[in-house]
Amino acid sequence: MQSPRLAIWQQWLLHALLIWAGIEASDVLVYWYEVNTGGVYATNMDGSAVTQWQRFVNHNYYQAVWVVILAGTFIAEYNYHYVFKKKPFIYFVLGTCLFSAGFVVLLAARNQWKSGGQINFVWGPSSAFAAYCFCYALFRDFMHQRINKADRQMQQAQAELTTLRAQINPHFFFNTLNTLYGTALAENADKTAQCIEQLSNIMRYTVKGAQKDFTPVAQEISFLEDYLHLQQLRLPERDTIRVQTDLVYDGLPAHIAPFLLVPFVENAFRYGIRIDQDSFIKLALTVRDSTLDLSIQNSLFPLRSGQEGLGTGIQNTQKRLQLIYSGRHSLTFGEVAGQYNVRLRIRLH
Structure with a gap:
């Protein structure tokens, strides 16, 4: 049974949530460490220390960090699903660069809107974001292949188990067929004896083949010849x-x-x-x-x-x-x- 897949928009939101939670958790730990080792370094207008809650509100209300994360993760997901998976690799490389440049323009426009000043482009984030989109797509593709391989192995194992469950005491059937074969020969029923012999070969191959992923082509052809001959004998x-x-x-x-x-x-x-x-x-x-x-x-x-x-x-x-x-x-x-x-x-x- 294949593993369930999230819709693309669900993957995007989950991606954004994980990045946002990681950034906020990192900020909490860094700020706590800095305050406890070097003292308060961020203060309000009245001289009081900036609390962790105030930093959180500043990040997500005044700086709108979550909006930037939503936009960035949307671009990364779009680049993976609609460029990396469906286009030649060169288009993926060019698309990553183009999307990264567009993301920097978005950041610059946001900063200009907040400050009311001129737009200043900072191209460092473009390189970092391009590297992130590139590595993210390669990592997702690697995990996708691993998951698909595990699904195939699980399905093959399940098929083998199902086949093995159907093998109810095969030695009993072989012994019975050998007895019938001997009886047919004793009664000069050559055609019946031939049918029993080929049926025995088919069953023996069925039991042995169920335990293998692959079998030599010569054995599969021999099995097919026995099956064909058995079918023709009954016509x-x-x-x-x-x-x-x-x-x-x-x-x-x-x-x-x-x-x-x-x-x-x-x-x-x-x-x-x-x-x-x-x-x-x-x-x-x-x-x-x-x-x-x-x-x-x-x-x-x-x-x-x-x-x-x-x-x-x-x-x-x-x-x-x-x-x-x-x-x-x-x-x-x-x-x-x-x-x-x-x-x-x-x-x-």
């Missing part, structure tokens, strides 16, 4: 049902997140094949130079009563692709000319 041999598969792998070392491809294949068999109607599936998988290309076309039929549409499997896969291969994959799927098409491309590890 009757008819001219109206055509399943064409082409899996090519160059053998170069590459790894992939496990079970990333099978939801697309599963949907193709589930929604693209009808025993009583002309139907087809064309699947092509190529892995070359650590780049995976998957293309699936299948016939498309109206959903039967009670049959759910395409949903959770593809949605979960989309989330996994975004979490694991953000910026390194492209996925398109949908109906085209009366058939359903899927195209996936991933730059693997």
